[in-house]
Amino acid sequence: MSEHDAAVLARIRQGSLYTESEAAFLAPQRRADLIFDYNQTRPSDTDRRRTLLEQILGSVGARTVLLSPFHAGFGSNVHIGDDFFGNxxxxxxxxxxxxxxxxxxxxxxVTLTTTGHPVHPDLRVDFRRFSEPIVLEDKVWIGSNAVVLPGVRIGYxxxxxxxxxxxxxxxxxxxxxxxxCRVTRAITQDELRGRV
Structure with a gap:
C-alpha cells in the first residue's frame, strides 16, 4: 500500500472527510457481481446462497438467513454473527x-449506512464523505424501513x-x-409474559 493510500485509509478510520478519487484504491473490495449473483439465486438453492454469502461478506455466522434482494456498497465490510435473519x-x-x-x-x-456527506455543498465535491462503523449487538431487532446512521451502536x-x-x-x-429515534422505555422481565 502506498503512503498516500495509507494516509487516506487513516483518515477514513478517523471519521474524517475523504473523496471518491482518494478512496478509489478500495474498489477491489467491492462485491457487486457476487451480490448480483446472490440476488438471482433460487431461495431453495441454500448451498449456493451460503457459498456466495461467504464470498461477499467479511464474515458470516452459522444459520444465517438473508432474503433477496439485498444491496451493499462493498459487502466485504459486513460481519454477521450466528442466527441472523435479514428480510x-x-x-x-x-x-x-x-x-x-x-x-x-x-x-x-432497512438501511444501515456507515457513510454520510457534509452539509455544505462546496464540501461535497468528488462525492466527499465521512464514514463511521455501525455495531448491532446481540439480539437486536430492527423494524421495517428503519435507517441506522454512521457511528451508531445499538445495545443488546x-x-x-x-x-x-x-x-x-x-x-x-x-x-x-x-x-x-428516541428511547421510549426499557425492556423488562415483564415482557416474558407475551406480546407487548
Missing amino acids: VNLTFVDDVEIRIGNGVMIAPG GSVIGAGSVVTHDIPPMSVAVGVP
Missing part, C-alpha cells in the same frame, strides 16, 4: 465496518421501531422509535 431489501452502505451480533433480526427495507436486546431514523447510540434492552 428483503436490506441495504448495507459499508464503506467501513458494520458488525452484527448473534440472534439479530432485521425487517424489510434493543428494539428499533418501524420507520425510525437512528442518529445516536441506543442503550441495551430498550425500545426506541421515531425520527429521530
Whole structure:
C-alpha cells in the first residue's frame, strides 16, 4: 500500500472527510457481481446462497438467513454473527465496518449506512464523505424501513421501531422509535409474559 493510500485509509478510520478519487484504491473490495449473483439465486438453492454469502461478506455466522434482494456498497465490510435473519431489501452502505451480533433480526427495507456527506455543498465535491462503523449487538431487532446512521451502536436486546431514523447510540434492552429515534422505555422481565 502506498503512503498516500495509507494516509487516506487513516483518515477514513478517523471519521474524517475523504473523496471518491482518494478512496478509489478500495474498489477491489467491492462485491457487486457476487451480490448480483446472490440476488438471482433460487431461495431453495441454500448451498449456493451460503457459498456466495461467504464470498461477499467479511464474515458470516452459522444459520444465517438473508432474503433477496439485498444491496451493499462493498459487502466485504459486513460481519454477521450466528442466527441472523435479514428480510428483503436490506441495504448495507459499508464503506467501513458494520458488525452484527448473534440472534439479530432485521425487517424489510432497512438501511444501515456507515457513510454520510457534509452539509455544505462546496464540501461535497468528488462525492466527499465521512464514514463511521455501525455495531448491532446481540439480539437486536430492527423494524421495517428503519435507517441506522454512521457511528451508531445499538445495545443488546434493543428494539428499533418501524420507520425510525437512528442518529445516536441506543442503550441495551430498550425500545426506541421515531425520527429521530428516541428511547421510549426499557425492556423488562415483564415482557416474558407475551406480546407487548
